[in-house]
Amino acid sequence: MKSLAALAVGVALIISSASADDSHQIKTGGANVSLNSASGIPNLPGKSLKTVLVKYEPGASSPPHTHAKSAFILAYVLEGEVTIAINGQPARNYRRGEFWTENPGDHHQVSANASKTNPAQILAIFVVDTADTELTIFAR
Template sequence: MIKIARSIGLTLLFAAGAATAQNAASHGTPKDAKVTPLMTQEMKDIPGKEVLMITVDYPPGAVDPVHRHDAHSYVYVLEGSIVMGVKGGTEVTLKAGDTFYEGPDDIHTVGRNASKTKPAKFVVMLVKNKGAEFFIPVK
């Protein structure tokens, strides 16, 4: 759990810096996503795999840096509206109740709050290798 907390902390630090720079350049005001870990559960019937569940709160205008997860990522929008897209795929706008999937080889090229005035929140369930980083920046 400490390793996951440290990973999440480092990931958030990087994401916050990248999102701040990107937002400052494009919107004039930095807005960072807030990632909250909910649980991690080893998948005992699938050796070496675990599930990590997180929530992501997007303030108005929040934008993610380009990244990947090296995991099967299942997104469920709780409130607001978000825009998601992976390299080679179609950009989609999702509202509360909508879902989105990213595979382990997908590069998440678009992730942002669709609104500049209202917050958005979603939950992500990641099926990944045990102990592996869940957020990998892509340049």
């Protein structure tokens, strides 16, 4: 698990200076979601590595959602603290430097900034089918 955390930190450092493309931004409540980078994986034809930056305003949350059916995700907290609940499990708080993973088909029921006064940010690293362009599907 330490190697996954090291990978997340490395990817975060590489893309932290990159600016997000405004055409790939979603604002949902007090959460800003932006596609930060996307590239094919040379030794895995048909697969891509895509990174998404989620910035939560104080007290903000995202609606319940799932992700592309092919998506494996490693989510890393860059700033603050977030409350996460997946697949009916109890909600858990993750602080800066902590991470969790999501498997294809997981249902993300709670995704929120745990603080009412401080912002929070997460970096979501997706390994996904290249053809999957809709990474997050919000409950309707």
